[in-house]
Amino acid sequence: MIRKASALLASALAAVLAVVALPAPAHAYTPSSGPIFNNPRGNLAAKDRILTHVVRTIESTPRGSEIRIAAYSNDRPDVAEALIAAHQRGVRVQVVLNDNWTSGSTRRLVKVLGRDTNRRSFVAICAGSCRGGFGNQHMKFYLFSEAGRARDVVMVGSANLTGYGARVQWNDMYTTSNQPALRELYTKVFEQLVRDRRIAEPYIHRTVGDYENEFFPMPSMTSGHDPVLERLDAVRCATSGGAGSGGRTVIRIVMYGWVDSRGLYLAKRVADLARSGCDVRTILSAPGGRVVRNLMAGGVQVKSADLDLDDNEDTGFDETPYEVFTHQKYMTLSGTYRGAVGYQVWTGSENWSNLGLHNDEVTIRIPGRRVHREYVANFDYLWAHYTRWLDPQ
Structure with a gap:
C-alpha cells in the first residue's frame, strides 16, 4: 500500500513538473519598447x-x-x-x-x-x-x-x-x-x-522623464504661440558633434493633414529652415496646395504617399481615392535643437491643420539616437518605394 501511494505521489509530482516545464502560453506577451x-x-x-x-x-x-x-x-x-x-x-x-x-x-x-x-x-x-x-x-x-x-x-x-x-x-x-x-x-x-465636458484649460504640456508630452485642444492659440511653430523656431541648421549631416541639421516630416492657414504658416517656417541650410524632406498625404508651393519655394524636397496603384481612382471608401496613403504625423531631427546637438522624434495624432487646434490630440517627443534611426528608416523606405514627386499646385 505504501509502495502504491509512493508511486502515485511520484506520478503526480512528475505531472506537476511537466506542466511547469511547458512553454509560456501564446497570450503571455510582453510588449517591447x-x-x-x-x-x-x-x-x-x-x-x-x-x-x-x-x-x-x-x-x-x-x-x-x-x-x-x-x-x-x-x-x-x-x-x-x-x-x-x-x-x-x-x-x-x-x-x-x-x-x-x-x-x-x-x-x-x-x-x-x-x-x-x-x-x-x-x-x-x-x-x-x-x-x-x-x-x-x-x-x-x-x-x-x-x-x-x-x-x-x-x-x-x-x-x-x-x-x-x-x-x-x-x-x-x-x-x-x-x-x-x-x-x-x-x-x-x-x-x-x-x-466629456469642456474644460477651461485643455492644453497640457508636461515632460515626464525623457518624454515631452503635449495634449490639445488649444482653441485660443494664435500663430505666435503655436507649439509646433515654437518647436521649429528652436531648430538651428548649423550643427556638429556627429549629429546631422555635413554640419547641417537634418529634418524629416511625414504628415497626413498639412492644410489650412495654420498649415501654411508652418510650411513657411519649414521652408525658412531649408533656406537657412537645414536638410529637409517631407512626405505628405492630402496636402494643401499653398503648403506644397511654399515648401518647394524654400527648397524643401516634397513627395506624396498618395498612390493610386490600380488607376481606377476608387477604393470604395470615402476617406481617399487612393489605394495607399500615409496617416502618420511624425517629425525627426538630427542636429541642433534648443541649443543642444542630438536626435529627436515627435509623433502622435496631431495633423498640422486648423482642426488640430480644436481636437483632442497628443504629441510625444522622444529623444535618442536609436528611436531616431528607426523612424528615419521608415521614412527612407517610404521615400524610396511608396511615394511620388509632387508638382507645384
Missing part, C-alpha cells in the same frame, strides 16, 4: 503589425489590471473580442472613442461593457472633442497597468483600431513600459476624456 510600423503593401502580418501588437498586449493583461484606450475609431472584431475577454477575466477595460462612426465591433463592445462610466468597464463615446467641445476625440493612446512582464505600458502614435488603417494607411506606434509617472499623466488626460 520602441516604435513599430505597419506596411499596407505587405502580407497580412505586415498590415496588421500594429493591431496585432495591441491585441496581444490586451490578451496578456492579468486579472485586476487596467486597460484604458483612447482612439478616434474602431471596427476590429479581434480588438473587441480581446477586450471583452479581458473584462470577463477581471480586467478593468475602459475605452473612449469619437462619435464619427459606431461600427458593429463597437456596438458589440458596448453591449457587453456598457456605457456607464461609473462601472469598472465601459465604452464612452464623445460627441465632438471630449475636452474642448467643437472638434473630435482624435487622440490615439493605449494604456496598460500590466501586460506580460511589463508594467505601466503607454502606446502613442497615429494608429486607430481599424482594418482600413491596417490595409490602406501607413501608421506608427511608439511603446514604452515601466514608466509609472508617464502612465499616470496619460490616465489623468483619459479621465478628462471620459467626463
